[in-house]
Structure formats: C-alpha cells, structure tokens
Amino acid sequence: NRSVTIKTLVFPSETSDSYVEMVPLKPLQLKAFTLCMRLATELKGEREVILFAYRTGDYDELNVWRELDGRLSFYLSGDGVFFQVPELGALKTHLCVTWDSSSGAATVFMDGRKSLTKIYKKGHTIRAGGKVLLGQDPDSYLGDYDAKQSFVGEVCDVNMWDSVLPDRTIKDLVSGKRVQRGNVFDWETIQLKISGTVEVIHREL
Amino acid sequence: NRSVTIKTLVFPSETSDSYVEMVPLKPLQLKAFTLCMRLATELKGEREVILFAYRTGDYDELNVWRELDGRLSFYLSGDGVFFQVPELGALKTHLCVTWDSSSGAATVFMDGRKSLTKIYKKGHTIRAGGKVLLGQDPDSYLGDYDAKQSFVGEVCDVNMWDSVLPDRTIKDLVSGKRVQRGNVFDWETIQLKISGTVEVIHREL
Amino acid sequence: NRSVTIKTLVFPSETSDSYVEMVPLKPLQLKAFTLCMRLATELKGEREVILFAYRTGDYDELNVWRELDGRLSFYLSGDGVFFQVPELGALKTHLCVTWDSSSGAATVFMDGRKSLTKIYKKGHTIRAGGKVLLGQDPDSYLGDYDAKQSFVGEVCDVNMWDSVLPDRTIKDLVSGKRVQRGNVFDWETIQLKISGTVEVIHREL
Numbered sequence: 001n002r003s004v005t006i007k008t009l010v011f012p013s014e015t016s017d018s019y020v021e022m023v024p025l026k027p028l029q030l031k032a033f034t035l036c037m038r039l040a041t042e043l044k045g046e047r048e049v050i051l052f053a054y055r056t057g058d059y060d061e062l063n064v065w066r067e068l069d070g071r072l073s074f075y076l077s078g079d080g081v082f083f084q085v086p087e088l089g090a091l092k093t094h095l096c097v098t099w100d101s102s103s104g105a106a107t108v109f110m111d112g113r114k115s116l117t118k119i120y121k122k123g124h125t126i127r128a129g130g131k132v133l134l135g136q137d138p139d140s141y142l143g144d145y146d147a148k149q150s151f152v153g154e155v156c157d158v159n160m161w162d163s164v165l166p167d168r169t170i171k172d173l174v175s176g177k178r179v180q181r182g183n184v185f186d187w188e189t190i191q192l193k194i195s196g197t198v199e200v201i202h203r204e205l
Numbered sequence: 206n207r208s209v210t211i212k213t214l215v216f217p218s219e220t221s222d223s224y225v226e227m228v229p230l231k232p233l234q235l236k237a238f239t240l241c242m243r244l245a246t247e248l249k250g251e252r253e254v255i256l257f258a259y260r261t262g263d264y265d266e267l268n269v270w271r272e273l274d275g276r277l278s279f280y281l282s283g284d285g286v287f288f289q290v291p292e293l294g295a296l297k298t299h300l301c302v303t304w305d306s307s308s309g310a311a312t313v314f315m316d317g318r319k320s321l322t323k324i325y326k327k328g329h330t331i332r333a334g335g336k337v338l339l340g341q342d343p344d345s346y347l348g349d350y351d352a353k354q355s356f357v358g359e360v361c362d363v364n365m366w367d368s369v370l371p372d373r374t375i376k377d378l379v380s381g382k383r384v385q386r387g388n389v390f391d392w393e394t395i396q397l398k399i400s401g402t403v404e405v406i407h408r409e410l
Numbered sequence: 411n412r413s414v415t416i417k418t419l420v421f422p423s424e425t426s427d428s429y430v431e432m433v434p435l436k437p438l439q440l441k442a443f444t445l446c447m448r449l450a451t452e453l454k455g456e457r458e459v460i461l462f463a464y465r466t467g468d469y470d471e472l473n474v475w476r477e478l479d480g481r482l483s484f485y486l487s488g489d490g491v492f493f494q495v496p497e498l499g500a501l502k503t504h505l506c507v508t509w510d511s512s513s514g515a516a517t518v519f520m521d522g523r524k525s526l527t528k529i530y531k532k533g534h535t536i537r538a539g540g541k542v543l544l545g546q547d548p549d550s551y552l553g554d555y556d557a558k559q560s561f562v563g564e565v566c567d568v569n570m571w572d573s574v575l576p577d578r579t580i581k582d583l584v585s586g587k588r589v590q591r592g593n594v595f596d597w598e599t600i601q602l603k604i605s606g607t608v609e610v611i612h613r614e615l
Contacts, residue, residue, distance in 0.1 A: 040321040042289040083500040084452040090288040090313070090320040108500070111318070113521070115500040116450040116564045117613075154321045167614050203322075204372045245526040247494040295493040295518070295525040316523070359526045408527070409577045 004176055006187065008156035010199040011135055016147040018196030019135035022158065024184050027128035028054060028061065031101040033184070034161040035064070036109075036173060038205075040092045041153030044070075048149045049088075050137040051095070052158075056130035063137060064097055072108055074099075077127075081120040083108045092154070094174045098164045101125060105164075112174040114167055132185075134158065135198065157205070160184035176205050209381055211392065213361035215404040216340055221352040223401030224340035227363065229389050232333035233259060233266065236306040238389070239366040240269070241314075241378060243410075245297045246358030249275075253354045254293075255342040256300070257363075261335035268342060269302055277313055279304075282332075286325040288313045297359070299379045303369045306330060310369075317379040319372055337390075339363065340403065361408070365389035381410045414586055416597065418566035420609040421545055426557040428606030429545035432568065434594050437538035438464060438471065441511040443594070444571045445474070446519075446583060448615075450502045451563030454480075458559045459498075460547040461505070462568075466540035473547060474507055482518055484509075487537075491530040493518045502564070504584045508574045511535060515574075522584040524577055542595075544568065545608065567615070570594035586615050 009020055035052060043049050049066040059077040067073050070087045073080040074097050085108065096109040104122030108115045131138075134155055136145040159173075159182030172179045181188065194200070214225055240257060248254050254271040264282040272278050275292045278285040279302055290313065301314040309327030313320045336343075339360055341350040364378075364387030377384045386393065399405070419430055445462060453459050459476040469487045477483050480497045483490040484507055495518065506519040514532030518525045541548075544565055546555040569583075569592030582589045591598065604610070 042321075044289060084454060085499050085501055086291060086496060089290050091290055091315055091318040092320065093318075110501055113501040113503075115502070116452075247526075249494060291496060295495050296520055296523040297526065298523075 004205040005202050006156055006205055008154050008201050008203045009134065009192075010154050010201060011150070011152050012197060012199065014147050014150055014152055015196055016136070016145040016150065018150070018198050019133045019145070020195070020198055021193040022132045022134065022185055023191040023193070024132060024160075025182075025186060026162075026184060028126055028130065028132070028184065029128035030126040030162055030184075032099065032163050033062075033126070034096060034098045034163065034165045034170070035062075035158075036094065036096040036160070036170070037155055037158040038092050038094050039088065039153060039155040040090055041066070041088050041151065042090050043152055044087065044089070049151055050135070050149050051151065051155075053133045053137045054126075054130055055133075055138050056127050059127070060137075061126050061130055074106070076121045076124055081106050081118050083115050083118075085110055085115065094157075096165075096170050096173075100164050109167075109170050112171040114170075135196075156203070157187050158185055158190075159187050209410040210407050211361055211410055213359050213406050213408045214339065214397075215359050215406060216355070216357050217402060217404065219352050219355050219357050220401055221341070221350040221355065223355070223403050224338045224350070225400070225403055226398040227337045227339065227390055228396040228398070229337060229365075230387075230391060231367075231389060233331055233335065233337070233389065234333035235331040235367055235389075237304060237368050238267070238331070239301060239303045239368065239370045239375070240267075240363075241299065241301040241365070241375070242360055242363040243297050243299050244293065244358060244360040245295055246271070246293050246356065247295050248357055249292065249294070254356055255340070255354050256356065256360075258338045258342045259331075259335055260338075260343050261332050264332070265342075266331050266335055279311070281326045281329055286311050286323050288320050288323075290315055290320065299362075301370075301375050301378075305369050314372075314375050317376040319375075362392050362410070363390055363395075364392050414615040415612050416566055416615055418564050418611050418613045419544065419602075420564050420611060421560070421562050422607060422609065424557050424560055424562050425606055426546070426555040426560065428560070428608050429543045429555070430605070430608055431603040432542045432544065432595055433601040433603070434542060434570075435592075435596060436572075436594060438536055438540065438542070438594065439538035440536040440572055440594075442509065442573050443472075443536070444506060444508045444573065444575045444580070445472075445568075446504065446506040446570070446580070447565055447568040448502050448504050449498065449563060449565040450500055451476070451498050451561065452500050453562055454497065454499070459561055460545070460559050461561065461565075463543045463547045464536075464540055465543075465548050466537050469537070470547075471536050471540055484516070486531045486534055491516050491528050493525050493528075495520055495525065504567075506575075506580050506583070510574050519577075519580050522581040524580075566613070567597050568595055568600075569597050
C-alpha cells in the first residue's frame with residue numbers, strides 16, 4: 001500500500017479569529033531553515049494571504065505571504081524578499097522556503113521546482129521566544145488579526161528544519177517520501193492549538 | 206522500449222458541427238466516476254470551452270467546461286462546481302475529474318496534482334440513456350451547437366471509471382502506466398463516431 | 411550521491427552589452443534539432459526576452475523568444491511559430507524546443523510536458539556559419555543589441571542535438587539523467603566567451 005493519510009487543516013471562510021498555533025520541538029533561534037507545507041487556496045486577485053506567521057513580542061520574525069500581486073514572499077524582521085511564481089490555486093502546491101544566514105541565500109520551491117536564488121539578510125538570526133500561527137497574521141503579539149489577510153483553504157504537512165535541505169531531499173518530500181522528519185516542526189507528531197473555525201480532516205497525501 | 210503511441214483527436218478550428226461521439230462500454234448510470242483525458246488548447250481569454258458533454262433527452266448529465274475566466278468546472282444536471290486552476294494551454298495537461306455521490310466529494314487533478322475537495326450534489330445519480338460527445342456542447346439532444354463554445358486543440362486518452370480511483374492510481378496514469386483500463390470508456394479499444402472536421406493522428410504519449 | 415552540480419550563468423540586470431557566445435561542436439547546418447535549457451527570469455508584463463539567438467550574416471537563423479504577451483516562440487529566418495504556455499518566472503523551467511524539417515513538426519516542452527504540435531517551415535534548412543549568443547539578440551551580425559530585449563535571470567544546461575529526441579529522453583533530461591550528451595552543444599564541456607556583466611556560478615541541478 002503506497003498511499004499515506006495525513007491530517008489536513010481546512011479554513012472554510014474568511015475570519016479574523018480562526019487560527020492554529022503550532023508548538024515547536026525546539027526554540028526558533030535560527031541561522032538557517034527549510035519550511036515546507038502543502039496548501040491550496042482559491043483566494044486570488046488583489047488579496048494578501050498569510051501562509052505562516054512567527055512573531056516575537058515586537059517583531060514578525062518569519063512571515064510567509066502570498067502578496068497582492070500573486071508573488072510569494074517572506075519577511076525576517078523588516079523588508080521582505082519576493083519571488084515571481086505561478087499563482088496558488090485549487091490544486092495543492094508543495095511549497096518550501098529556504099534561507100541560510102551565512103550566505104544570505106533565499107529560495108522557494110514549488111512542487112520541487114527551485115527558484116533562482118536571492119541574497120537576503122546575510123548574517124541575520126531569527127529570535128526564539130515567540131509563537132507560530134497558521135491562518136492569521138498577528139500585528140501585535142498574538143492579536144490584531146485582519147480578516148482581509150487571513151488564510152482560506154487547506155494546509156497540511158507543515159514541516160520545518162533548522163538547516164537548508166538538499167534540493168534532492170525536497171524533491172523526495174514532494175513525492176511523499178518521509179526521508180527526514182522536521183526537527184523544528186514535524187507534522188506527524190505536532191501539537192496543534194486550534195482557535196475559531198478550523199476543521200481537522202484526514203486525507204490521502 | 207518505454208514509449209507508448211496512442212490515437213489523438215485534433216480539432217483544428219472553431220466549428221459548430223465537428224464532434225466525436227464516444228460509445229460507452231456500459232450505461233452511464235453513475236453514483237461515482239473518475240473521468241480523465243489529456244488535452245491541449247490555445248483558446249484563451251473570455252472563451253468558454255466544452256471539454257466533455259454527456260446529455261440525455263432533457264439534461265446535461267455531466268458536462269466539463271473551461272469557463273470564461275479560466276476556471277475548470279463540471280455540471281451534473283444544474284448548477285456546477287468550480288475550481289481555480291492553472292490555465293489550459295499549448296502544453297498537454299492530464300486532467301481528471303472525480304465525484305462520489307455518497308459523500309458529494311468533487312475534485313480535479315491536473316498532471317497528478319489534486320485540488321482541494323468540494324462537496325457537490327450529494328446523493329445525486331447520473332442517468333443512463335444519453336450520448337457522450339467531445340468537441341461540442343449540445344443544447345438539445347444532439348443538436349444546437351455553438352461554435353463559440355466548441356473545442357479547438359488536441360484531446361486523447363479519454364478514459365472513465367464508475368468509481369473514484371485512488372490518488373496514487375491517477376499519478377500512475379499521468380506517467381503513462383496502464384494500471385487500470387477504464388470500465389466506462391477505454392481509449393485503447395473505444396469506438397468513435399466522427400462528424401465534421403476532426404483529424405485522428407497517432408502520437409507518442 | 412544523487413546530486414549534480416553544474417555551472418550557471420547569471421545575468422543580474424538589463425544591459426545592451428552583456429552576452430555569452432557558445433562555441434558549437436559542429437556547424438549548425440540543421441534539418442532538425444532539439445534545443446534544451448534550464449532558465450528562470452522574473453521579467454514579465456509587456457517585455458520581450460531573448461532566450462537563444464543564432465544569427466548568420468543576414469538572417470536570424472534560430473531565435474527563441476519569450477514574447478510580449480508571455481507566449482514562447484521561435485523563428486527560423488522569418489515569421490515565427492508561437493506557443494501559449496505558462497509564464498516563465500522565478501522557478502527554474504526546463505525548456506526544450508524541437509523541429510524537424512521533413513514534417514515541419516514544431517513543439518516545445520516545459521518541465522517535460524509536451525505542447526501540441528505545429529507545422530512550421532517544412533523543408534527548410536538552418537544555415538551554418540553564424541554565432542550563437544545567450545543574453546542578447548543581435549539585429550546585425552554580432553551587434554545592435556537592445557537592452558529592452560535582453561535576458562535577465564539565470565540560464566544553464568543549454569544543450570543541443572541535430573535531431574528530434576524522443577519524448578521519453580526529454581523527460582529523463584528534466585530529471586537530471588545524463589542520458590545523451592548534446593552533439594551540437596554539450597553544456598558539460600562547452601566553451602563559453604563572456605562579454606559584459608555575466609556571473610558564472612555553480613549550483614546543484
């Protein structure tokens with residue numbers, strides 16, 4: 001039996017109070033990371049969509065966005081880095097974001113296809129001590145949510161590593177091979193704290 | 206030799222009288238189905254395109270469309286269900302549509318990528334006794350075709366099952382593995398009735 | 411170790427004087443070809459982008475373009491042939507173009523997905539004796555470059571054959587299998603002559 005079933009989060013509608021907190025396996029003091037997830041959303045047109053938010057008291061430490069114009073981006077405490085990629089839509093996309101402080105190399109992968117490399121925040125360190133949310137972007141520490149930036153759709157298989165994975169490993173993840181469990185977030189064993197209207201269902205990968 | 210050659214239908218231009226009737230292996234009284242095909246079309250912009258039409262005397266029993274705005278949709282006797290997906294184009298797309306009456310679960314797959322699931326027409330049954338056409342949408346029983354909705358491009362490998370195939374089987378179909386022949390339509394042995402200007406050629410899969 | 415590292419050309423900005431000449435293994439007197447490359451560019455909107463230029467004294471013998479409207483095209487001494495395909499972007503695309511004089515069959519492949527076939531310049535022969543450039547389109551023999559048509563982004567793995575490769579071989583190339591080295595251009599051993607600002611870096615494939 002080659003099929004795999006995993007839990008999926010469904011955010012059925014636009015809200016300012018539905019979100020899921022993900023409890024990490026270790027503090028997010030990071031000089032490098034790989035963050036992957038599978039997601040589908042039919043939000044489009046002039047609409048920002050938050051895909052992942054990690055905030056400490058005063059800073060958006062690591063926020064991943066679908067921008068107004070359809071680009072993907074991420075922000076490490078300040079200005080972001082942007083990627084011109086195919087639009088997210090109803091088809092599930094396997095998305096990864098990688099960043100390494102020593103070189104500043106930032107890339108995204110969609111369904112295993114790697115982007116060109118951008119140099120971003122060389123020497124920076126992501127700080128520990130905050131909270132990670134799916135579904136909402138907190139404009140203050142765990143508050144001030146904006147429905148017009150909320151996530152609507154399905155998201156699952158959110159995994160994170162404190163290093164940059166090889167391209168080949170990311171391709172294996174896309175095809176469902178459980179080659180390496182995340183050491184910051186591991187979706188199979190993750191503890192989730194759900195607020196508002198979010199359905200947890202199980203789907204074939 | 207790993208290559209496979211199959212027959213392909215080429216609809217070279219917009220017409221209101223070119224279509225292909227597909228003769229099914231069994232009546233289309235269906236409480237579930239998987240419908241797959243490979244297709245390419247350069248029609249775009251504000252243009253509806255019929256991809257598959259199954260009509261009985263008074264009803265469009267199962268029609269698959271590329272909508273004016275580029276979404277894919279299908280209709281089971283009434284309002285349809287819509288999916289925000291990448292645009293069809295010159296590159297051949299392996300498209301599947303699945304539906305199951307017991308849960309109402311409706312999904313599309315493009316090149317093996319699965320969409321989010323929508324709940325549609327739970328409890329409905331598709332009726333037997335009609336005709337299946339490629340190329341035109343009949344607005345009455347086998348008549349009243351509209352050139353502005355006709356299919357222009359290539360289509361092949363149209364197969365249909367009376368059940369929802371596992372995701373993994375659909376991925377195998379995309380890569381050309383003949384894992385399971387369609388039991389409603391089987392492109393390898395199908396009987397086609399061609400009207401108007403439709404070329405039948407043979408291409409490597 | 412399944413990873414492969416190859417040299418990549420980075421054109422960091424719009425110029426009218428940065429280009430790379432590729433020295434062929436044999437004269438480009440061709441009655442058929444397969445031309446493949448991997449590329450990423452964030453140029454978009456109303457912008458032509460030259461992807462490959464082969465010019466003899468008076469003719470653009472084989473030019474590959476991203477057109478103003480996003481279509482891909484190629485030109486053999488005169489009017490071109492056009493393909494409605496997904497937009498190039500920040501994700502690396504494996505692009506192949508094939509043409510065969512005897513049938514006139516012209517196709518493109520993006521990441522192994524084949525386009526519909528167009529009939530183009532049946533009986534034509536590409537002439538030997540010119541120069542092949544990446545980055546600029548010469549409007550005269552090695553001169554008159556237009557910054558507004560220049561390539562900006564990354565390109566690598568440019569290989570060319572004097573025949574049409576089987577679809578299956580192209581799929582193998584996409585996944586990085588070195589199944590068959592180009593006999594007109596072979597990126598592993600190619601001699602490059604760089605002018606202007608072009609960075610040569612090494613990346614995992």
